[in-house]
Amino acid sequence: MLYSGVEYGIIETAEKEMICVILFRPVGTAELELIRQSGFSAFPPRLPEQPIFYPVLNEEYACEIAEKWNTKTGDRKGYVTRFTVDDQYSAQFEVHIVGNQTHKELWVPAEELPKFNKHIVGKIEVIREFSAKG
Numbered sequence: 001m002l003y004s005g006v007e008y009g010i011i012e013t014a015e016k017e018m019i020c021v022i023l024f025r026p027v028g029t030a031e032l033e034l035i036r037q038s039g040f041s042a043f044p045p046r047l048p049e050q051p052i053f054y055p056v057l058n059e060e061y062a063c064e065i066a067e068k069w070n071t072k073t074g075d076r077k078g079y080v081t082r083f084t085v086d087d088q089y090s091a092q093f094e095v096h097i098v099g100n101q102t103h104k105e106l107w108v109p110a111e112e113l114p115k116f117n118k119h120i121v122g123k124i125e126v127i128r129e130f131s132a133k134g
Helices: 029-037 059-068 110-118
Strands: 008-012 017-027 077-086 094-097 104-109 120-131
Touching: 017 029, 017 059, 017 120, 029 077, 059 077, 059 120, 104 110, 110 120
Parallel strands: none
Antiparallel strands: 008 017, 017 077, 077 120, 094 104
């Protein structure tokens, strides 16, 4: 299922060629450290009060969250990660618009996150970093 206004890529693996959706996830330093510990291959489990894992569908929105929200807590740093997921797998999850048209999130139930992580193709990359101003 192709989502409107979302980036896709063709990824070649040893077994096959596949269409992957390009997703983004704004994170703070603590979550980034857990991603690093996984070898940049998985997102950490959600906390009990976090029933949804919600990667976002565009870099602009991810930057907005990292800069405006992640920089207000902890060490006041925010990061944007980019990763790809097999489109056939990701199509089962609903896209939610949570503001304007650029605020698109893929809602993955927390209990699905271990399986979701197995469908990440390649590594999770850090593409932007923000620090609190002032």
